[in-house]
Amino acid sequence: MSILVEPPPSDEVAPFWEATRRSELVLPWCRRCEQPFWYPRAVCPRCLSDDIDWRHASADGVVYAASVQHLPGPGRDAADGPYVVALVDLTAGVRVMGNVSRCAPDEVHVGMPVVGIWHPLSDGRQLLQFAPKE
Amino acid sequence: MSEHTLRGAAAIVGVADRTSPTGVVDLHGRVLEATMVREALADAGLGVEDVDGICYGGAAPGIAEYLGIHPKFVDGTMTGGSSYEIHVEHAAAAIATGLCEVVVGVYAATPRGDRARKSGGGRGSPPPGPNPMLEWEMPYGLRMPMGAYALAASRHMAVYGTTSEQLAQIAVDTRRWAALNPRARYREAITIGDVLASPMQASPLHLLDCCLVTDGAGAFVMTSSPRAVDLAKAPVYVLGAATCTDHSMITTMPDLTVTAGAVSGPAAFKDAGITTDDVDVLMGYDSFTITALLHLEDLGFCAKGEGGAFVEDGKLGPGGALPTNTNGGGLSYTHPGQYGMFLLVEAVRQLRGECGPRQVPDPQIAVAHGSGGVLSTMGTIVLGTGAAL
Numbered sequence: 001m002s003i004l005v006e007p008p009p010s011d012e013v014a015p016f017w018e019a020t021r022r023s024e025l026v027l028p029w030c031r032r033c034e035q036p037f038w039y040p041r042a043v044c045p046r047c048l049s050d051d052i053d054w055r056h057a058s059a060d061g062v063v064y065a066a067s068v069q070h071l072p073g074p075g076r077d078a079a080d081g082p083y084v085v086a087l088v089d090l091t092a093g094v095r096v097m098g099n100v101s102r103c104a105p106d107e108v109h110v111g112m113p114v115v116g117i118w119h120p121l122s123d124g125r126q127l128l129q130f131a132p133k134e
Numbered sequence: 135m136s137e138h139t140l141r142g143a144a145a146i147v148g149v150a151d152r153t154s155p156t157g158v159v160d161l162h163g164r165v166l167e168a169t170m171v172r173e174a175l176a177d178a179g180l181g182v183e184d185v186d187g188i189c190y191g192g193a194a195p196g197i198a199e200y201l202g203i204h205p206k207f208v209d210g211t212m213t214g215g216s217s218y219e220i221h222v223e224h225a226a227a228a229i230a231t232g233l234c235e236v237v238v239g240v241y242a243a244t245p246r247g248d249r250a251r252k253s254g255g256g257r258g259s260p261p262p263g264p265n266p267m268l269e270w271e272m273p274y275g276l277r278m279p280m281g282a283y284a285l286a287a288s289r290h291m292a293v294y295g296t297t298s299e300q301l302a303q304i305a306v307d308t309r310r311w312a313a314l315n316p317r318a319r320y321r322e323a324i325t326i327g328d329v330l331a332s333p334m335q336a337s338p339l340h341l342l343d344c345c346l347v348t349d350g351a352g353a354f355v356m357t358s359s360p361r362a363v364d365l366a367k368a369p370v371y372v373l374g375a376a377t378c379t380d381h382s383m384i385t386t387m388p389d390l391t392v393t394a395g396a397v398s399g400p401a402a403f404k405d406a407g408i409t410t411d412d413v414d415v416l417m418g419y420d421s422f423t424i425t426a427l428l429h430l431e432d433l434g435f436c437a438k439g440e441g442g443a444f445v446e447d448g449k450l451g452p453g454g455a456l457p458t459n460t461n462g463g464g465l466s467y468t469h470p471g472q473y474g475m476f477l478l479v480e481a482v483r484q485l486r487g488e489c490g491p492r493q494v495p496d497p498q499i500a501v502a503h504g505s506g507g508v509l510s511t512m513g514t515i516v517l518g519t520g521a522a523l
Contacts, residue, residue, distance in 0.1 A: 007269045039270045039385065065292075065390050067284035068337040073275035085276040085336075087285055087385060097274050097385045106337075110292035127273055 005075030006121050012042035015054040020126040023118045026054040027092055038094035057092035059116020059128060064089045066112075068105040084108045088130055102131040141405060142523050143230035145362035145369035146222070148178025148355035149479045152242075153468040157319050159349035162244040162251070164200045170353035171201060171240050178355045179366030180236060185355075187228060187237035189221035191472060197240065207234035213379065214506030215419055217241075218354075218474035219513030222502075223375035225356045235358055242351035243470035267383050277336050280344055280422065282384035282508035284336035287424040289390040291338060293439065298338055300442030301423040302329035305342050305465050307451030308420060312462025314452060314492035319346050320466045343423040345464035345473070352475035354482070370482045371523055373499070374406030374516035384508045391439070392432060395503060395512040399433035402501075402514035410435045414497030415484045416456055417477035419505040420463040426450075429503050433514070457494045460484060474504035478515065485519050498522040 009017045019026040027036040030044035031051040043050050066086040072078050073085075084100045086108060100108045102117075113133035118126035150173035152159055152166065161169060175182060187207030190197050194210040207228045211220050218241060225237040276282065290296045306326055312318035324342060332341035362369035378394035378401075381387040403409065410433065418429035427441040435456060436444040450458035459465070461480040464473045481500035483489050499522050504513040 005268070005272045005275070007273045010269060013269075039266055039383070041266075065285040065289040067276075067281055067288055067339075068334070069275060069277050069281060070334045070336065071277065073277040073281060074272050076275040083275065085274050085281055085285070087390070095385060097271050097276070099274050110288060 007127065009125065013040040016040045017125050019054070020118065020128070021124050023126060025057050025059045025116060025128060027057045027094060029053045029055045036092060036094050038096055057090065059090065060133065061088040061090040061114055061116075061130070063087075063100065063108060063110055063112040063114060064095055065110060066100065066108045068108075086130065088114055096128065098128055098130045100130045100132070107132070140223075140226045140230055140375055141373050141407065142359055142371050144226040144356050145359050145371045146354050146356050146478070146482050146517065147362050147365045147367065147369055148174040148176070148180065149353070149482045150174040150177055151350065151352035151476060151479045153317050153319075153348065153350045155317060155319060157346070157348040158246045159244055159351065162242070162247050162349070164197065166242040166244070166351045167197055167240045168201060170242060170351045171238050174238065174353035174355045177367060180355060184236045185238050187225060187234035189225055189237060189239035191217040191241060205234065207237060213511035213513070215421065215472040215474045216504030216506035216511050216513040217472060218478055219502055219504035219515045220377050222354070222356065222372060222478060222515050223377060223513060226372040226375055229356060229358050235361065237356045238353060239356075239475070240353040241472060241475040243472065244349040245347055245471060246349050271383055271385060279508050280339055281336045283422040283424050284339045285384055286390040286428070286509060287338050287422075290424065290427070293391055294442065296427070296442035298330055298340070299326050300446055301338075301343055301427060302326040303445050303448065304420070304423040304426050304450060305329050307445070307448055307454065308459050308463040308465045310451040311460050311492055312466035315462045315467060318462040318467045319348050339422055339424070345421045345469040346466070348468045348470055350468040350470035350476065352479050354475070354478055368486055368520060370485045370517050370519065372515065373408070373518045373522065374402040374404070375514065376401035376405060377511070377513045379511035381510050382507060387509060391428070393428050393505070393509050393512055395429055395432035395505070395514065398512040398514040399503065402516050403434070406516035406518070408499060408516060412499050413501050414457070415460060415481060415494050415500040416458045417460070417481045417500065417502045418458060419473060419477060419503060420459050420465050421469070421473065421505065423465070425505055425509065426459070428509065429505070433501070433503060452492065460489065460492050460494060472506070474502075474506070474513070477502040477504060481517050485517060
């Protein structure tokens, strides 16, 4: 799968991107709220605390919403054909966006269990993606 | 907090818009904006020398300078397509509290003409520099904005059993209105089958589930209710107004089946002292068929999840129980990118009885409900005739 728009890593979430180099998902946790949040940032979106911990999390989840892109979106090539963009509710308690691959696009449905997989980026970081749970 | 602080304090007294069946408008930029302001002021029977407030979806000093005005109320709120409903809310509040007396709001965008002029044109490249959407969504290739709405539609279908046929009915009925509007971009009748046979863009949304890309512009003029009664046209009073935003990126929308309109809608209706039964014309932002369906539920015209069944009988179309998007909507009339101005203009014209073949019989209450971003920011305006005051 071509990924031409690579995510620019913002300084405040360096622990997240560094962990992806080890194929590890870490989520930002607010030490005050004792809850993870998404998207990663340096300030808790619930209480505005800047006391943030980065904790290992499972990348397993369930598809919350899914759409097959029949024409190429940003960074994609028509030659790649249709692909799925989904929102996935991770068991770790946050909702993230990701592509679901390793199955036919039309097989992806709301409620489908998925597991995290990693797609390499040009600078050694990796992008979280998903595949159907076996 | 007191209630009904805005009810009836201010009125829309002039409107204008410029669209074309070709999708291309001959003017662009500041000239187009100034033309809209001049026409809206003429519609009101006012001159530019009367203006002491301005609303603009972006930096307002530039347009104020171009118009040669020195406003003492300046609102540059930019929330996408709902900006213009929120401008009406803010202008009503400013007028009600005496900050100013005559406010103009204006919008223009010409994405089609810009292509020919090779001046950019707004579609394609993402905004420069690191930002959350670029870091956490763009890598996944979601087509924007339609992909975000497609995700919402997929969720609504999975949770409530809403069908593509039900969504298509909205496009069909909106086109029936457009057939009555000589200035609409598309006027030929379509069927549910036509919608379902149109190319899939981002499932479950087909091409005919999606709004147009056209040039277009519009403006409104507002003033205090005491001053409004002496002007050229019957005043259209602002009876209620409310705003709510609950996310920017689709990933952070709390529930993809419930918009912030579930907050702004009931609040505006309460402000106006009305219920859904009182609404004679609904102008509900239809960037996509799913957008319009969510508004019906969130504003309370039907229960959450029942929007599909609600629209099935064609009640949104001409002769139906809930005349909706009577100009032909963003789906068939015009959609230059931020469609909220056109909701207001059509609501005002319906309440004045100026709509010719598509005129709803004797409406007293119209609602303009704007949606901005990716179902992100909702602005609800309840408008009424003098009889509704």
